[in-house]
Amino acid sequence: MSEMEKPMCPKCGTKDYVVLDTTGEKIGTGVGVVAGGVGGWCGASGGAALGATLGSVVPFVGTIVGATAGAVAGCVLGALGGATAGGVAGNLAGEQVDKANRMFRCNKCSSQMQG
Numbered sequence: 761m762s763e764m765e766k767p768m769c770p771k772c773g774t775k776d777y778v779v780l781d782t783t784g785e786k787i788g789t790g791v792g793v794v795a796g797g798v799g800g801w802c803g804a805s806g807g808a809a810l811g812a813t814l815g816s817v818v819p820f821v822g823t824i825v826g827a828t829a830g831a832v833a834g835c836v837l838g839a840l841g842g843a844t845a846g847g848v849a850g851n852l853a854g855e856q857v858d859k860a861n862r863m864f865r866c867n868k869c870s871s872q873m874q875g
């Protein structure tokens with residue numbers, strides 16, 4: 761899946777259950793789909809405004825990046841595949857945020873840790 765080195769779970773003492781926390785990727789995809797779809801529907805100015813609004817309201821970097829990328833992608837491609845493009849852009853943006861944050865989660869005990 762990933763070549764990134766995983767940290768050891770502080771509770772379980774093993775990294776067998778530790779996975780990269782993909783919260784940013786999931787949020788980025790969801791927000792990107794919405795922003796891209798609405799942006800494509802409303803046109804360039806509407807999409808950009810929506811992205812800026814979402815980014816300024818929600819205090820989470822993954823959401824900001826996802827909304828901005830989704831809105832931009834939606835503006836470029838318009839209604840034709842705006843939601844799909846937004847989702848892809850948001851997913852990619854969120855993935856970068858996840859990798860930058862290096863937050864990991866243990867599937868066994870649900871502990872969160874920094875990588």
Ligand SMILES: [Zn+2]
Nearest residue numbers: 769772866869
């Ligand atoms: Zn654990």
